[in-house]
Amino acid sequence: MKAALHRAAVLLLVAVTCVLGLPAPHAAATPAVRYTNPIAEQRADPHIVKHTDGFYYFTATVPEYDRIVLRRATTIQGLASAPETVIWRKHSSGEMGAHIWAPEIHFINGKWYVYFAAGRSDDIWRIRMYVLETSSANPLTGTWTERGRITTPWDTFALDASTFAHNGVRYLTWAQQEPGIATNSNLYIARMGANPWTITGPVTRLTVPALAWETRGYKVAEGPAVLQRNGKIFLTYSASATDANYCLGMLTAPASADPLNAASWTKSPTPVFSSSAATGQYGPGHNSFTVSEDGQSDVMVYHDRNYRDISGDPLNDPNRRTRVQKVYYKADGTPDFGIPVPDGATPVRLRSYNAADRFVRHWEYRAKLEAAVSPLADSQFKVVPGLAGGGTVSLESTNFPGYHLRHRNSELWVERNDGTALFRGDASFSQRAGLAAGSAVSFESANLPGRYIRHVNGLLHVQAVTDAQGRADATFVLE
Template sequence: MKAFHRVAVLMLAAVTCLIGMPVPHAAASPAVRYTNPIAERRADPHIFKHADGFYYFTATVPEYDRIVLRRATTIQGLSSAPETVIWRKHSSGEMAAHIWAPEIHFINGKWYVYFAAGRSDDIWRIRMYVLESSSANPLTGSWTERGRITTPWDTFSLDASTFVNNGVRYLLWAQQEPGISTNSNVYIARMGANPWTITGSVTRLVVPTLAWETRGFKVAEGPAVLQRNGKIFLTYSASATDANYCLGMLTASASANPLTASSWTKSPTPIFTTNEATGQYGPGHNSFTVSEDGLSDVMVYHDRNYRDINGDPLNDPNRRTRVQKVYYKSDGTPDFGIPVPDGPTPVRLRSYNLPDRFVRHWEYRAKLEPAVSPLADSQFKLVTGLTGSGTVSLESTNFPGYFLRHRNLELWVERNDGGTQFRDDASFSQRPGLAASAAVSFESINRPGSYVRHSNGLLNLQAVTDAQGRADATFVLE
């Protein structure tokens, strides 16, 4: 029955991908692991998974002079995929400077790229534009300029994005509105007869007023939509594009009218910010895609791996494209956690026999608990064992350099002291799950026959001799 359920979910995922509907999630989705960064010197990233089996990736290049596109059958494959220039800036006039934030979408059988651009005589006269291609492969086909997206004000505007809810297509964007003393706010409107025209009323959704939205500049930009669990989650970027850059979020019911401002609730605190411990600064301008099996949402974003910038952050070329899995709280809202360290993305260890509970550290003791907050307390990087290949070690996500190790048969998360004893205590043989082969178990390398298992909410190292022990020592990677 479990096998049938998984096949059914995969079939439904494939069908819904084709018709553009949200993919329903099982109670738990399997681990998706990537290696960050996905692309160096690529900011404002957008990844679109198409029905042809390819992921399409575009982003801002640091020269601000062209639009590039890659494709691959996996998200990780985008790292090494060849890159094609599909359009270059004009030599003068409109669309001749500051080519920013391209997004690629497939609408009514054609490809569209939304982007922002300035003029040769005023590089800060940023407006939104659209390209169209009817080719099956947008990397090799020709592109037609469909011109500028017209909004009620002829002012600084950028970061156009689009989504469909209840059969209606909407445009989201950021703009400077006359009479409001901000750099940009976030707006929404219904799309008209084509994907470069809006119609009807325009609704202002976000005005940056909170402290975390106004550091350096009063900015709300880069809107992106995640539709899940009967709700619409709209993330946006705030503050200056240095280490202050961060993500905020609005939430609305999928059955509400998204053109009604009161349909949306604004989170009072940022939902994704700089993390010095993991070495990630200024995460923002995100988009969303889905994992290769269609069962997990994946957030795509850029950041830098250093804080200090000389001069204008917009002239610093080193924003990188990164990805990580989106998790969900018990109420169905997304939990983005923290920007994880570079390298392999982490996993969570869910108990096989207590499926609502996860391995986490609390005051450095390893425990098993439900509804872990903060999320990163339950995320671990599975890395090559400290004793070498053939073993694995579990490194804390929010305390890099700290590993799960046994001490007096208890499991703790402690800093690697470089000693032989620590390396042995923190290295395990990863086995097929003792109670389910689709899961995993961790056998101590210096105490063979003893496994990481939970007992009374705590993790210990114990021998396994019966069915209860095998279940207690089995974990599902998510």
Template sequence: MRRVAALAVLAVAAGLLVATPATAAPAVQYTNPLAAQRADPHIVKHTDGYYYMTATAPEYDRIVLRRATTLQGLASAAESVIWRRHTSGEMAAHIWAPEIHYIDGRWYIYFAAGRSDDVWAIRMYVLENASANPLAGSWTERGRIATPLNTFSLDATTFVHNGTRYLAWAQNDPAVGSGTNLYLAPMSNPWTITGTPARISVPTYSWETIGHRVNEGAAVIQRNGRVFMTYSASATDANYCMGLLTASATSNLMNPASWSKSAQPVFRSNAATSQYGPGHNSFTVSEDGQSDILVYHDRGYRDISGDPLNDPNRRTRIQKFYWNADGTPNFGIPVADGITPQRLRSYNLPDRYVRHWDYRARIEANVTNLADSQFRVVTGLGGGGSVSLESTNFPGYYLRHRNYELWVERNDGSATFRADASFHRRAGLADAAAVSFESTNFPGRYIRHSSNLLYAQPVSTATDRADATFVLE
């Protein structure tokens, strides 16, 4: 996969992420999970320099909010309860999936709730706060978002496209059948839709209908002349996964024919990394504004006893995602717990990334199987201040040299393997802002590419030094 353009701009006032072309984004690193027992996470980076995070609490009885100046800081940030469910009537049960948006100088939280006398009469509601700091001031109940169908509805999100604010949400239509579909409508104000909603997605693929027929949890990012809407499908167990709808930025978004659906999930459970049921995502940006960050929940185990909705252990996670050469998003796989991986881009062949193919390490362009080109830079197996490069999709496998060739192989615990898989991280030999990796057991030999394959070789010429230099992304 080639990085065609790295991020840019968070259009906070519009309540969505709008990316603009820039240079390749520098590497970021976070530690997962970010927050235990917090599902349906929504994180926004505001113009005041703070990230604001809300999510579903497993008791389904309140709306919580926290803020920090860094994404990782949200993990330890104090959490405030900004609203509690009613004791009777509407908004008295199943407080689900809050989202926080800043619109026209005010904060809004969209959420779903049931009734005390019918906990499954789920509808969408809105809170408003005029304070500059949403953790201060008071939250006013703007009431229910009225839709033509008075049926089960949830997961409202809002975005602006070509000057029009839209609401996207999930709702049941008895005429369609059980489960939920995705709908879209323009808005006259932050709590009112106008016109006839468009039904833009119905769960039809087998991966959308496991356990339940579900399209829900929409999130929007705009890039490369297109509008991308992720959504979640199937029951909220290990079958939960993310799909993708795509529309041209010049199309009429209210025309269902403008939207095409991915034939396969774009993000799903991964047994190798022990991540199950990833979904209900949102988008934000890194602290420097240059990298796209996927925010989502999952569980660290597959098997659940009883109803998944009663299992409290969905947790908030974050990881960087990238863009394919064709301008579509590439989310890769839900990475293992711990530090998030990075990619190594060739310094002198900048469309190519280090990846493994049949376990042989090489550089290649257009690596659409993103995880093949992602490595966790961890404490060196050989110690001594070294680092090791662990495969993302084969945890426990490391980049190591064998007969001076670079391979991705399982750690067999031997002293030889530990030494072969350990490198000293150096300032880039061709550019000090980049990196080079020197073998610990063969000093003077560096990871370098030659005819697109990776070797541990000595360097002497300017070409050698460039071949042994990589940019972390």
């Protein structure tokens, strides 16, 4: 909401100052959120939370399904190399003796809680939800107490407990198989009672998987995760089988509405995040949300695989990896998750410095400026080592890997790298401090020194910059 208001204010001020004949102001630059994926191999159902102590805490399902692990680091990227601590192991027999799934860690009323699902040693599919508690400031070194099972109206398959607070009220959301409904799991919500492992009052069924993309392989709605932004509550969830069909749907409710009223929620008609053959990412799902280190950006955390075909039961395939990428927002405040980005450095968007609502995108391979880009990935580029070397950079398309921004007859296009020296030179740039603002960036052509990427009448060119207008046109904010 703050970002949207800021941009609106900038545009209004631009209009006013133009009428008065004054120089137009520019949007402030904010550093791009960049990480390197994957964050963790063989870690599924990831949950990352940033705490007030300055640490990120990370837990996830291990492929052995036999323990709960925890890491912490002062940065999201730091979690990739942070030591891992086993904070709890499955029981040797009976309840909580098998299928230890999808742990989440939450800090509530001065204590740490881990929500997880578990089966029995004598019936591994008798999955129910459980809670651990520690009062230690550092949950990696604390003593964990089993607070037992979360009781719901039905003694049936139940998993993926998550919790969030809204307007001073704490809620529990989860997935469960309801008697009389022929699905594997539906989504539910209830208020929490006297403690973080007890629900109270009515239970509301939020959604039943019924659409084609929710019922591939299995009829599944699971893994709820809540993001509260822009006057709305967004609840993402995972659907279909845990292979390449796995994907995310989303429910949306106004922040002013009652979350316990099923009518408050609207379901997305299509997946909001799904497999991408272009980027080589399959079955993205079971996500959570955290915030960037500077607190300015939301970050989606999820798992996927980097191959489509699986031999046997997907649950026996250990190679789901934890990944992260920045959440962007549409003009109406709705999150736009785009596509699962390629492995390696996460991409950025190039926002125009002097047309603050417009981004560099490709359209039929021509590079241009546009607002409200759809699909999002058309405006996402990986900043990679320059094809021409020498400390330069190249800008690689996110949804067309192997295609780079290059200049041809002074025009900027997105084209496939043909391996020639000419292409390498045309697609390489020296990244400079912004010609119009040092906190932003400008890109100088590697083989045409003195010429920069700039926009002219909405199209991108490589041209010489000789005046203040040109300097502004050749300055971009990486987001």
